[in-house]
Amino acid sequence: MELRHLRYFVAVADAASFTAAARGLNISQPPLSQQIRDLEAEVGTRLFERSSRNVELTEAGANFLEHARMILGQVEHAVQQARAIGSGQVGTLNIATTGSVLLGPLSNLIARFRGAWPGVFVRIHEMDPEAQEAALLSHRTDLSFVRRPRNNPDLVAHVAWHEKVGVALPEHHRMAGSETIELGDLRKENFVFLRLADSRFARYLHDCCVAAGFVPDITNEVVESYSLTSLVAAGLGVALVPECISTLSRPGVVYRPLAEPAPEADVYVISRPNPGPVIAAFLEAAQGSPDNGIDAEVG
Structure with missing residues (x-):
């Protein structure tokens, strides 16, 4: 049984006519009738009572229709969710940082991102910088915000904003x-x-x-x-x-x-190479933020 069998069955049930259903599906009637016969053979019972004037659901067909609609609805929802996740519109973003970094622009940046991407849930993990790197490498987090990151060829770092x-x-x-x-x-x-x-x-x-x-x-x-x-x-x-x-x-x-040249407390955002769409959307939003300045790659 394939999804097209369910779609054809629902179309015939809704139209109460093989002719009208075939027209709506943009196929000819004989192949449609054959698909319904194949479906009935696989189910093991008649789903329609046919006459020269109309087509009616059997009791088994009426029950099957409810399940067919539910299955097709779930498939459509799954497709929409997959498309949304693939475009970065929904998902979960795990951000690791320290409490002091949250005192800077990061909190406002997260708030603006949530306003633009309400389908993305942002989860914040407070941990020390070394633990952040380990979590990022093991895919337990998606982004890390730290000062003075360690050079790691498996990660990409950009300056998120400047501080003295x-x-x-x-x-x-x-x-x-x-x-x-x-x-x-x-x-x-x-x-x-x-x-x-x-x-x-x-x-x-x-x-x-x-x-x-x-x-x-x-x-x-x-x-x-x-x-x-x-x-x-x-x-x-x-x-x-x-x-x-x-x-x-x-x-x-x-x-x-402190008098210049003062020590720097710049904050870096670290990610894995080739980030997924949700991470890329956050980085893009961060780059357009007025109170930070994500610069070129630094590591």
Whole structure:
């Protein structure tokens, strides 16, 4: 039994006429009649009572019609879903990132994408950068947003948006009133830092301090950038943070930009090569977003 048998059967049932059904199907009547006879032979019972004047469904035919309509409807739905997924209109997009990156443009970008592609469900996974890379390679996630990505020939990275690094200070710090701060002027300060063992971005900031002429005196380490502000507010040290952290209103903490050339906190979007239509649609939307600037491939 093939789908055409069901379509021909429904057409005859709806028209109550082989002649009218054949006309609607744009085929001649003899092949249509033969297809219905083949269907009845396979089902094992008559589906139509035929006379010289009309065609009527048997009791078995009426019951079969209900199932035939349901099957054809499911097939049509499956076709529409496949087409929608193939064009990127529906599906699921798994995005891995860190909490601090979500403080930047990513949240608004996701909201705009959902507005343009309401059939795509976006699921966010918060995890450290190394776990993000593993999830991306194993196809558990589709996109990753990180700072300072590791070069991996199996992945493609683009700059999603640019950020600079600033400094978070206790509100009564002697440099709290400065418009900008030279990184080298922090050489005698205690620092609270991202955990060096887990973060390439933290190691980059450490190297920037060394390039400025000092090794930072780190008193405490944390996993997320926004956690640093609690330690700064308690007076445990100063912190080098992405500029998005300055959007957090934290009593007892002030944020000041670093003098140029300031360290960079650029965020990269990472994907597998040859992304599927849903991923490609998100990347295309991101490239057209006014508050980011996805640049050329960087790795």
